[in-house]
Amino acid sequence: MKRPLLAILILLVFTGSFTRVQARELTANLSYAAFSTPDNKTYIETYLSLIGSSVYYVKNEKGNYQAAVDILMTVTANDSIKDFRRYVLHSPETSDTNNCPNFLDLQRFTLPIGLYDLQITMFDVNRNPQRVITNKRSLIVDIDPDSIGLSHIEMLESYEKATKQSAITKSGYDLIPYVASFYPGNMANLTFYAEVYNTAKVLPKDSRFLVSYYIENAETRTRMTDFNAFQKMQPASVNSILYSFNISNLPSGNYNLIIEVRNSSNRLLSLRSVSFERFNPGVEIKLEDVAAIDVSNTFASKITSADTLADYIRSLRPISTENEKEFAENQIKAGDIKLMQQYLYNFWLTRNELNPEGAWIKFKGQVDKVNANYGTQIMRGYQTDRGRVYLQYGPPDQIVPMYNEPSSYPYEIWQYYTIRGNATDDVNNPQNTTQSNRRFVFANFDLVTNNFQLIHSDARGEVRDDRWKVRLTKRDNANPNLDSNQNPSQYGGRADDFFINPH
Secondary structure: OOOOOOOOOOOOOOOOOEEOOOEEOOOEEEEEEEEEOOOOOEEEEEEEEEOHHHOOOEEOOOOOEEOEEEEEEEEEEOOEEEEEEEEEEEOOOEOOOOOOOOEEEEEEEEOOOEEEEEEEEEEEOOOOOOOOEEEEEEEEEOOOOOOOEEOOOEEEEEEEEOOOOOOOEEOOEEEEEOOOOEEOOOOOEEEEEEEEEOHHHHOOOOOOEEEEEEEEEOOOOOEEEEEEEEEEEOOOOEEEEEEEEEOOOOOOEEEEEEEEEEOOOOOEEEEEEEEEEEOOOOOOOOHHHHOOOOOOOOHHHHOOOHHHHHHHHHOOHHHOOHHHHHHHHHHHHHOOHHHHHHHHHHHHHOOOOOOHHHHHHHHHHHHHHHHHHHOOOOOOHHHOHHHHHHHHHOOOOEEEEEOOOOOOOOEEEEEEEEEOOOOOOOOOOHHHHOEEEEEEEEEOOOOOOOOOEEEEEOOOOOOOOOOHHHHHOOOOOOOOOOOOOOOOOOOOOOHHHHHHOOO
């Protein structure tokens, strides 16, 4: 499945290189939007955001550090130049080159209705030798001067009341563009601006019209619960729209932001949409949103047994968030086959939107492996401690199997050179959850089944028992000192040595 592309918001990433302390890449994001003036002159706004950490800083005459990027923008149509800009964009001054914020540039091009090409050429002024970077993208101006229409939607990082008119001022507000289509988990709001044109020209003076905006699922085209708003307006030369959705509870996925203009008879007069991607894996899933997922002709639709679906969904627990675990168990209890199909498909869609089936097949292969190796007469392999750890962290780098030590229960020690944090850890900051050289101790206390219990691990979030060696050797020590962390006297016991240095 392809990620939705923006019809009215284009994201460009320019890559080059330069040297500061080490080689880096000159990186910029670009978006654009089309608007119209009250006298029906249409124009394009371009929003260029330079990544502050990707440019080369030098000291200026004030003793501060500053970067400079030479930029040439050329707008063409049918190989004819319609407009161009050549300028040097300077970064804000800074005294600390380790803390370099992104900096923004806005340009306006007055253009009539039509299709255009925008070519951008730029290089880092302070880099030597200079590497020229060129990219070309299409633009569209499609605002009809004689009918009710909408501008393109401008996504915003922030806004505030304007104290004076500037290039970023519209309708009395200073608007800071958000030059991206990706909303990570730490962004709580989706803010946007748009304009409605020609309502005074087309509608009766004393009439009213409705402007509504909502977020829809990009795959199913269904509206998301709790992300709808509207306002009634009176005709004017230009009607402005400035609104912010709180998307803290919007699950991960691909969405469209829709703006509609309708008359008093509810007839659609104009519509605009912009696509965006949300990454928010910790949010609780809503039943109505999962129920909107279309699973026709997907791998999930081919699984028609309620028992099989329940088994597959339960196998996801080791890699699920707490919200997903609770939601999934409720669906299993309800026994609704379609809803279980939708849940299974949506689970993998949010993790691999390009190939959810491939991701599921790969994971199912691991589930089949743990079921074969770690299952018991009454438990599936993924329900056991070894199966859970294997699915959650992957195969261990080393396994020390000790099944016949004279004075110990059978045990295994697993070592991971590197593991990532639990599914319930801070998923927005995975670098904070990486752990090195972590070990897990599993013991089989009943000596009959294949159920090895996790009795100790030094991994964060896992069971920790500093007296695990006492438990392991309790087989030959009926009255061990439970306050001691040392191994009781035993013959041939090497658990402590293997834990410290698995080999």
